[in-house]
Amino acid sequence: MIEHIHSLQQELIESHNRQADHENTIRECKIRISELEAANKRLREHEPFEGVAGLQEELISVKMREAESNLAVKEMRQRLAELEQHWAKYVHMRTFEPNVTTAESNEAASNDSTNSTSLSVNSARARLAKITASFIGGSSDGDDGCVTIRELEDQLMGVRIKEVDNLAELKEMRQKVRLIKK
DSSP states (O other): OHHHHHHHHHHHHHHHHHHHHHHHHHHHHHHHHHHHHHHHHHHHHSOOTTSHHHHHHHHHHHHHHHHHHHHHHHHHHHHHHHHHHHHHHHHHHHHHOHHHHHHHHHHHHHOOSSOHHHHHHHHHHHHHHHHHHHHHTOOOSOOTTOOOHHHHHHHHHHHHHHHHHHHHHHHHHHHHHHHHHO
């Protein structure tokens, strides 16, 4: 009988231990539930940045930057074409008509009744004549406004570098757009 009492006492102690363990588990679960409810409430109040609206805004901004890059690339290509055209004219004038160019520039300087467009064309011819004269070794009057071959080459190289940079940026933007669309 004493053994039976001891076994009952042992079972009672084990039962109290299990009850205490269960109460601790219940307390921990209640704390976890309250934390999850608070987190859920925060998420409902504030949409996450990765939400659909945020992604759509980012997509719109990326497309805007892509359009700006496309426009910049077009402008750079136009500028490059203009510089190459000026260079080709210069080379042509240098090789075929060096004396005619200087005569035309002198006539343009003496003629005051021409309009502004012809003045700009003649001043460009005068600058090219100065470049030709300095390249060939002749003297030119006032090298202040003269564009040298080196400056033209530098401008051309700068435009090409900008074009490459803009193309690289455009490719990055397109890749970002593809990633966002997925």
